[in-house]
Amino acid sequence: MPPPVFRFAPSPNGYLHLGHAYSALLNFDLAHQTGGSFLLRIEDIDATRCKPEFEAAIYEDLAWLGITWEEPVRRQSRHLSNYRDAVEKLSARGLVYPSFESRAEIAKEIERLVTQREADGPWPRDPDGAPFYPGAAKLLSSGQRAAFLESGAPYALRLDMAAACAETGDLVWVERGQGPDGETGTVVARPQAWGDVILARKETPTSYHLSVVIDDALQGVTDVVRGQDLFWSTSVHRLLQQLLGLPAPIYRHHRLMLDAAGQKLSKSTDATGLRELRAEGATPADIRRLVGLP
Structure with a gap:
């Protein structure tokens, strides 16, 4: 080896x-x-x-x-072109969509939806505590999306998590360190826990999640050693690795x-x-x- x-x-x-x-x-x-x-x-x-x-x-x-x-x-x-290419590949497979709402507009929409679903419990949040994106942009027609893009409006490119998970099926990673609750060994990835994560924005053609998996693959990184605060982010990273045909390194999450x-x-x-x-x-x-x- x-x-x-x-x-x-x-x-x-x-x-x-x-x-x-x-x-x-x-x-x-x-x-x-x-x-x-x-x-x-x-x-x-x-x-x-x-x-x-x-x-x-x-x-x-x-x-x-x-x-x-x-x-x-x-x-x-x-190396921004590396990340643009990856987004284009995922977009061509219908796994990425643009959302145009501001943070304030998203918060207002969540507040409205929470009022309607009081009996269903609190609005879901990701492992970092951020509320899930409500998904309204998925309902836009192709013409509406084109109009927004032509207007020059800011946007975020989001991964359609449900579609992506349906394509990859169940995923795991090898953990030689330890998660926040003692997780180690073969860990089952739970990318669904993050909702429709942002992969890029209009002004920045990548995000941490996307760039880290591409960089690790291009640099031949075999062992990712990082803090426990990124433990559950590995679920998203494993998903992107599988979607893009990239190798999965061994992970070792350490104490903070x-x-x-x-x-x-x-x-x-x-x-x-x-x-x-x-x-x-x-x-x-x-x-x-x-x-x-x-």
Whole structure:
């Protein structure tokens, strides 16, 4: 068998913190322990939040930790055609449709529908807590859709989840880490739990879900090691891999680094930022100790 390929894929929308350090070091250590490769990928599809200074800081912080990576570094913003091609393939099979409502309009429609279905319980939400898209755009005629598109209205391209799941059938993934509730081994994917997810927008030809599976496949990633907060996102990723004929890597979801209040660390948490800790005199060995690595 070829040696495994691991990757660390941060977004340059802020400075790295201890949670990033743990994930990057864990991937780097596993690559060395298995004789594999370690890749760095910059997930910079969000042009409004991603900044050059944050990207430069990623390289600086990782190098300070003693992490090295193979070149070239893949930057998503330079490969938008890969994602457009995938959306076009899915659209040609009738699995993608545009929705034109704003977030406020979607919220108002959900409120209206909830009023009508009080006896049926609360409106369904995805594993991240976001309400399902109501699906009104599916009812538009081809002429109505064309009129919206010609008007220049903003839109999101959504995956028709029911149609996609009907095409793929049941799916599983191999989990060598552990999910939030102890899930491990062969895990049954539940993409239906996410509703009609967004694959792209008018101004951005991809989403996290779409770009991550395409990038992992194109880079030959065999082992995806990431935080437990992305555990159930793997259901959507397995679905897209199956639809696009892409290989499924082995997954290893790891514990999250939490703050004093028990919340997942964010890039705004200065107390756990690598730059702040380094300025206070912390060493790479201190960082390893703080995240629980030898």
